[in-house]
Amino acid sequence: MSSNFAQISATANVKNQPAKLKGIFCSSVTSSPTITIYDTQTTGTTVKVVDTFVMTAATNYNFYDGISTENGLYAVISGTASVTIYYE
Numbered sequence: 001m002s003s004n005f006a007q008i009s010a011t012a013n014v015k016n017q018p019a020k021l022k023g024i025f026c027s028s029v030t031s032s033p034t035i036t037i038y039d040t041q042t043t044g045t046t047v048k049v050v051d052t053f054v055m056t057a058a059t060n061y062n063f064y065d066g067i068s069t070e071n072g073l074y075a076v077i078s079g080t081a082s083v084t085i086y087y088e
Contacts, residue, residue, distance in 0.1 A: 003086040014073040016041040020066035020088040021073060026055040026081055033079025039069040045076065055081055 003022045006014045021037060037050040049067055066088065073087060 003088055005084050005086045007082070007084045008075060008077065009080070009082050011076045012074075013042065014075055014085050015087060016072045018071065019069045019073045021049060021063055021069065022066045022086045022088060023060060023062040024050075024055075025060045025084040025086070026057060027084065028082045029055055029057045030080035033077060033081040035081070035083065036076045037085075038074040038076065039071050040074045041072040043074065045074075047071075049073070055083070 006012065008014070024035065032054050034052050034054055036048060036052040038045055039047040039049050049069055073085065075085060077083065
């Protein structure tokens with residue numbers, strides 16, 4: 001199955017229904033930005049799918065078989081970064 005994608009540079013609700021996180025590509029960064037992915041339809045930060053980590057420019061973080069969520073995908077970015085999140 002092909003993946004959908006969302007290109008973001010700030011905190012965003014990527015998908016507001018069950019999803020499968022396939023990966024994260026970080027194209028550019030300034031300083032040491034972090035990203036955290038949550039399983040929620042809105043702006044909740046209770047159930048972490050991917051815990052907070054520092055991103056590196058020009059790096060692909062692939063989750064191969066994907067990480068399934070029950071509610072959605074919400075990405076929290078701190079700092080400055082350009083990120084593409086791909087999902088089903």
